[in-house]
Amino acid sequence: MEVSTFEILTKPIAPVIGIPPELIPVARRVVQGYFLTISNLEAIDLRYRIEFTVSLPVPADPNKILLNNAILVVDVEGNNTPVTLTQQPGKPKVYRGFFTIPAHKTASVELLPILPGSLTPGLLEVRGYVSLFLPPRRSFPFSVPQSEKPVKVLLNPEIRGTFLPNGFPSVPNPSPDFDQISYTLAIASGKALNEIPPEPGQPIIIHLPIVAPILEELRNGTLDLPSLDADNSEKAQMLVQLLAQIDTNDVNLKELNTVMDKFDIPVRMSRS
Structure with a gap:
């Protein structure tokens, strides 16, 4: 579901070009972030996916995208x-993150400019809209819905920011002036109480370019397992779980067998 618009900033609140010197201190910089309060009203823990769809600049501008400019935090x-x-993947204007909110708990999801990095050159300006989803839960070899019905949430999107003196922190200021701003954004649904439909389950498909490096680590004994002392039976179990995710068409099986032969893994896959 679509939640609201968003805007994060680290830039002067007004152009300083043409402003008389005595008024330049008024055109302070603002550091502004997006805050979304989410209350999980259900009796089970739920995993959410949040997406930020950015208005990509034309021409391209590294100060107007989220990549390397923002962090996502859940409190x-x-x-x-x-x-x-x-x-x-395939959608450069969409950024996403996953997080879990326990049953009947409230979380603050925060999209914030990276500090102090974004203070130089201080031209960060990214805006777009926010969507919230209930993705399926992984359960090999399928993913399954987290709920049989839409889940209820309370939502409250906000913008919060701080005004900084020009040149802060590199330019000394004997009387620094810091002010705060905070205002609630309009919710797309027009109400705070909302329902998010669960996304349906489906077979889990992993493409072979992703499988190949894992198979190589498995052969070399460098696979990062939860236990560094994992024995061969644990490795075999991981391989079986991995292979169970592959779409078993003839092309995939042929390519998979070619990869395993290259890595000297004495296993061949076929359809029964």
């Missing part, structure tokens, strides 16, 4: 947990 019960923010 549940006062514990700030970084969330990996990645670009969706």
Whole structure:
């Protein structure tokens, strides 16, 4: 479901070109982030996917995208947990992250400019819209819905920011002036209580370019397992789970057998 618009900034609140010198201190910089409060109203823990669809600049501008400019944090019960923010494959304007909110808990999801990096050159300006989903849960060899019905959530999107003196922190300021801003954004649904439909389950498919390096690590004994002392039976189990995710068409099986032959893995796959 679509939640709201968003905008993150690290830039002057007004152009300083043409402003009289005595008014330049008024055109301070603002560091602004996006905050989404989410209450899980269900009696089970739920894993969410949040997506930020960015208005890509034309021409390209590294100061107007999220990559290397923003961090995603989830705060549940006062514990700030970084969330990996990645670009969706094939959709360069979509960034996504996954997080879990326990049953009947409330979390603050925060998209923030990277500091102090974004203070130089101080031209960060990214905007777009936010969507929230309930992805299926992995259960080899299929993924299954997290719920049989839409799940209820309370949502409250906000913009929060801080005004900084020009030149801060490199330019000394005997009387620094820091002000705060905070305002609620309009919710796309027009209401705080919302329902998110669960995404359906489906077979899990992993493409061979992803499988190949894992098979090579398995052969070399460098595969990063939960236990460094994992025995061969554990490795075999991991390989079986991995292979169970592959779409068993003739082309995939032929390519997979070629890869395993290259890595001297004495296993051949066929369809029964």
